[in-house]
Amino acid sequence: xxxxPWQGGQPAxxxxxxxxxxxxxxxxxxxxDVLKAGFAEGRLQQxxxxxxxxxxxxxxxxxxxxxxxxxxxxxxxxQAQFVPQRPMVPATFMPMQMPMPVTTNSSATGALxxxxxxxxxxxxxxxxAVILGHKARAEIRRSGERGDGQALTGLILGxxxxxxxxxxxxxxxxxAAVNL
Numbered sequence: 419x420x421x422x423p424w425q426g427g428q429p430a431x432x433x434x435x436x437x438x439x440x441x442x443x444x445x446x447x448x449x450x451d452v453l454k455a456g457f458a459e460g461r462l463q464q465x466x467x468x469x470x471x472x473x474x475x476x477x478x479x480x481x482x483x484x485x486x487x488x489x490x491x492x493x494x495x496x497q498a499q500f501v502p503q504r505p506m507v508p509a510t511f512m513p514m515q516m517p518m519p520v521t522t523n524s525s526a527t528g529a530l531x532x533x534x535x536x537x538x539x540x541x542x543x544x545x546x547a548v549i550l551g552h553k554a555r556a557e558i559r560r561s562g563e564r565g566d567g568q569a570l571t572g573l574i575l576g577x578x579x580x581x582x583x584x585x586x587x588x589x590x591x592x593x594a595a596v597n598l
Contacts, residue, residue, distance in 0.1 A: 438479035449474045449483040456490040525554035526565030529572025536579035544583070547576030 450471060457467040470486050477483045532547035551573030558566050 438481040441477050441480050441483050445480060445483055446474055446477060449477070449487055452487045452490055452492050456487075461490055521563050523554045523558050523561075523563040523565035523569065525550045525557060526563075526569035526572070529554050529576070530568040531572075533572035533575030533579075536575055541579040541583045544576045544579035547572045548580065551576060 453462070453467060453470050453474060456462045457464075462470070474483060474486050477486070529547050529550035532543040532550060535543045536547065551569045554565060554569035554572075557563065558569065
């Protein structure tokens with residue numbers, strides 16, 4: 419029968435061998451951790467596990483500790499070579515990779531310029547700003563180009579100018595009607 423260190427026996431040491439290095443408390447705890455992992459993985463039966471744990475806490479040298487875990491893996495067991503690596507998060511919850519378009523929609527730029535020019539042109543560019551803004555937003559939704567903010571700003575400025583002119587005309591008509 420082969421020598422089993424967890425059963426209480428001592429190996430025969432040749433007289434010319436140098437004494438082994440003494441084990442520390444941390445060394446014993448690391449050995450116990452390896453034994454716990456072996457037991458949890460089903461590599462050790464309960465009685466054998468308990469015997470080895472007791473021997474680990476009584477061990478005086480590194481050699482004694484090494485014999486207790488020599489038949490157990492002492493780290494991650496290598497997996498099969500061709501196992502594909504999967505992300506930790508399911509693909510459903512990963513952010514979508516959308517390429518950023520480099521171009522800005524030219525209609526959006528036109529809508530912004532027309533919208534900014536409405537005060538200078540006394541509102542003459544308001545209608546082109548609104549038309550170009552709506553056209554640009556539709557194109558941006560279809561093509562994914564940049565410029566939605568520009569189109570929206572042109573739309574808002576255009577509608578404000580149209581609303582201002584409508585209010586001005588309404589006041590003008592009402593004042594003319596009152597004076598009659």
